[in-house]
Amino acid sequence: xxxxxxxxxxxxxxxxxxxxxxxxxxxxxxxxxxxxxxxxxxxxxxxxxxxxxxxxxxxxxxxxxxxxxxxxxxxxxxxxxxxxxxxxxxxxxxxxxxxxxxxxxxxxxxxxxxxxxxxxxxxxxxxxxxxxxxxxxxxxxxxxxxxxxxxxxxxxxxxxxxxxxxxxxxxxxxxxxxxxxxxxxxxxxxxxxxxxxxxxxxxxxxxxxxxxxxxxxxxxxxxxxxxxxxxxxxxxxxxxxxxxxxxxxxxxxxxxxxxxxxxxxxxxxxxxxxxxxxxxxxxxxxxxxxxxxxxxxxxxxxxxxxxxxxxxxxxxxxxxxxxxxxxxxxxxxxxxxxxxxxxxxxxxxxxxxxxxxxxxxxxxxxxxxxxxxxxxxxxxxxxxxxxxxxxxxxxxxxxxxxxxxxxxxxxxxxxxxxxxxxxxxxxxxxxxxxxxxxxxxxxxxxxxxxxxxxxxxxxxxxxxxxxxxxxxxxxxxxxxxxxxxxxxxxxxxxxxxxxxxxxxxxxxxxxxxxxxxxxxxxxx
Numbered sequence: 432x433x434x435x436x437x438x439x440x441x442x443x444x445x446x447x448x449x450x451x452x453x454x455x456x457x458x459x460x461x462x463x464x465x466x467x468x469x470x471x472x473x474x475x476x477x478x479x480x481x482x483x484x485x486x487x488x489x490x491x492x493x494x495x496x497x498x499x500x501x502x503x504x505x506x507x508x509x510x511x512x513x514x515x516x517x518x519x520x521x522x523x524x525x526x527x528x529x530x531x532x533x534x535x536x537x538x539x540x541x542x543x544x545x546x547x548x549x550x551x552x553x554x555x556x557x558x559x560x561x562x563x564x565x566x567x568x569x570x571x572x573x574x575x576x577x578x579x580x581x582x583x584x585x586x587x588x589x590x591x592x593x594x595x596x597x598x599x600x601x602x603x604x605x606x607x608x609x610x611x612x613x614x615x616x617x618x619x620x621x622x623x624x625x626x627x628x629x630x631x632x633x634x635x636x637x638x639x640x641x642x643x644x645x646x647x648x649x650x651x652x653x654x655x656x657x658x659x660x661x662x663x664x665x666x667x668x669x670x671x672x673x674x675x676x677x678x679x680x681x682x683x684x685x686x687x688x689x690x691x692x693x694x695x696x697x698x699x700x701x702x703x704x705x706x707x708x709x710x711x712x713x714x715x716x717x718x719x720x721x722x723x724x725x726x727x728x729x730x731x732x733x734x735x736x737x738x739x740x741x742x743x744x745x746x747x748x749x750x751x752x753x754x755x756x757x758x759x760x761x762x763x764x765x766x767x768x769x770x771x772x773x774x775x776x777x778x779x780x781x782x783x784x785x786x787x788x789x790x791x792x793x794x795x796x797x798x799x800x801x802x803x804x805x806x807x808x809x810x811x812x813x814x815x816x817x818x819x820x821x822x823x824x825x826x827x828x829x830x831x832x833x834x835x836x837x838x839x840x841x842x843x844x845x846x847x848x849x850x851x852x853x854x855x856x857x858x859x860x861x862x863x864x865x866x867x868x869x870x871x872x873x874x875x876x877x878x879x880x881x882x883x884x885x886x887x888x889x890x891x892x893x894x895x896x897x898x899x900x901x902x903x904x905x906x907x908x909x910x911x912x913x914x915x916x917x918x919x920x921x922x923x924x925x926x927x928x929x930x931x932x933x934x935x936x937x938x939x940x941x942x943x944x945x946x947x948x949x950x951x952x953x954x955x
Contacts (some may be wrong), residue, residue, distance in 0.1 A: 443801040444737055444851040445844070446768070449760040453510025457727050460587045461506065462516035462541065462580075462612070463499030463597025463604065463624075466570070467528040468712065468752040469554035470494070475563075487558050495752035496532055497553055499597035501713045502624070503537050505720035505742075506595075508756040516541030516587045518548055518576050518603060524569065525550035541587040543579045548572040551601070555712075557750075570601050581607035588615050593727040595719065596634070598625035605630065620727050623677070624719045632676025638726065639677040640719050646682045649674040661690040661700055668692040681722060681736055683715050688853060691736045699733040700810055701740035702853040703747075713752045718743040721755065733806055740853045768847030770858060771823070777859045778872060781818065790816035793875035795866045797829040798845055799838040804881075804906075806852065811905045812879040813854035821849050822869055825862040832864070867894050874898040881905045 473489040496504050503515045515537050519525030521544055528550060533539055551570035556563045580603065588594060596612065598604045613634050623636040626645055643660050647653045649671050656663040664671065664682045672680060672694050679697075682690045688701040721742040725735035742755040745763055772780065781791050794812045798805055798821070813819040823845055829838040838845065842860055850858045861869050870878065870891060878895040879902075886892050886902040895902050 443734065443806075443848050444741065444764055445848050446761060446765040448738070448764065449509070449757045452724055452728055453757040455510070455728050457511050457592040457724060458514070458590060459506050459511045459593045459595065459723060459727065460514045460516070460541075460591040461499055461503045461595045461597060462584070462587060462608070463502070463595075464551065464570075464599040464601045465500040465515070465517035465519065465528065465542075466497040466551035466553055467524045468495045468497035468501070469552060470557060470751040471554060472557045475558040485558065485563060487556055487563065489556075493751055494527055494531065496528055497713065497752055498551070498599055498716075499595075500528060500532060501716040501752055501754070502595055502597050502720050503532065504535055505717045505754045506724060507535050507537050508754045509721060509724050509742075509760070510757050511724055512538070514538040514541055514587050514591065516543075516580060516583055518543045518545065518572055518580055519550040520544070520548040520569070521546045522550050522569075524552050541580075541583045543576060543583065545573065545576045545579065548576055572601075572603060577603060577607045581611040584608065584611040584615060588612075588617070588619070591619055593620040593622065593723055595723050596621075596623045596625065596631065596636075597716075597719075598623070598627075598631070600626040609634070620723070622719065622723045622726075623675070624715075628675040628677070632674070634676070636675070636677045637679065638722070638732075639675045639680045640683060640715075640722070641675075641680065642683045642715060643685070646671060646680075660684050660687055664690040664692060665698045668696065668698070669694075679732060681718075681732075681739075683718055685714075688740055689718065689736060691732060693732075699736060699807075700814065700854065701736050702813065703740065704744045704853070714743040714747045717746045717753075717755050721760075731803055733803060733810075737806070737851075737853055741851065744853075764851050765847070767850035768843060770850040771842070771846040772857055772859045774859060774861075774869065774872060777820065777857055780857060781820065781873060784818045789818050790876040791818050791820060791873065792816040792877040792879055793820045793822065793866070793870065793873060794879040794881075795822035795824070795861070795869075797824045797833060797838055798849055799829065799833070799840055801845075801848055808881040808905050809849075809852060810854050812877075815877045815879055815903060818856045819854055820857045820859065820873065820875070821855050822866050823849065823858060823860050825860050828862050828864060865890055867891055870894050870898065870900075875900050878902045879905055 470493045471489050472491045473487045475485040475487045477486050479486050499517050503513045507513045519528055529539060549569040549571045552568050554566040616634060621634060621636045622638045623631045624640045625631055628639040628641055629649055643656050646664060647656050650667050679693045684690060686703055688703040691699040718739045722735050722739035725738050741763055742760055745755045745759050746753040785791060792812055792815050823842055824832060826838055826842050846858045849855055871894060878891060878900055886904060892902045
């Protein structure tokens, strides 16, 4: 399998990363509540006589696996070898569900069929691109079904690189199945996606993935995290993780992306891109699937979360219950390579943003070999306002700044990788030694820099203030971090010297750790 833990391996959201994840061919076990999602589409032109209800003439019926089945489908589409454990009846819905899963290549040997069970279904009625209502049926099972599913757990987990538990509260997993999973916990990556993650605390999951409402419930039964949900997650991180018994959590916040927290206070944000599709469903399953695969391959949690956000952004643009494939993700990341804006285009777009009342944050740099110090710093910069603009030194400008042999990556590649980060809204390129000419034109509300200097030391500060903006200094991002990383890549070193950690792969006594991208508590 590909060794993503080697510092020479790709760790940023560059094109080629999804292909490498697929090539790793990891074995992922998924167990949970499976269901059949139906999407019945038609037209409505009248109301029925019996009640003020629209009459829908159904023209098309589409079906897809839902729940744990959708998580399994996404993992399979991303290149994993997936084993699925769950329960269906011997009814037509169960046969249809199994057929779709089998055709996709999902291993169904952990799936139990019971004649007294009724396969769970969720049928949505759609007209004029609007879901009118949903019909939920089934999901019933006899007590002995739990024991049958529990008996399949050892074979399901044998040799698996990771386990995903998808518990939607039917009760199927809460007795013998949960006991079997706890008994066979082992050392594999364990991810819990549950309506009530507290019920899985004894499993000691590496990662839990509640949505906003589920996170609020973990914190004491409230139905809301408040106005600033990401900030609420960060503040309540110790209590949330304690309730879930987890090492880390990725709280999905739908339109607000996700908030990732670790046991010692580490925090990372992702930002969702605007969704146009009103009928999309299952983006959370896509997020969990991609996050699990990336973490099982050894990618840092922050990188895994950003990759998962990109996968979710893809499926929310599509109608129905959809999946994100390796090819989809490759095409999506590759599309960012041409997104660097000219100064004129940037000024036109930010004028629209500013007219809508949004605050513009500007930062700049070479961002030659992206490391976690950079991503942490950009994540912090985004939180200072509404729109984050990253100005990249051109190749000539970077060469003048860094010396011969730099940049390692041409500006076309650097722009694509930076633009793929969910925290970045716009990317542009400047050819001067400083971004002062751009600052005069853009007039940012905030100019953010990372370094071991004060605002008074920056040549840009007087210009920013003349334009009515503020200069803010964020966490130190050591230039030595990039220099050391480039040196290790060129020498073929593994970065596993004495004292090496994931935040400090060079074992250099601390300078690399200072620029670590996730902060304390976010696992490597």
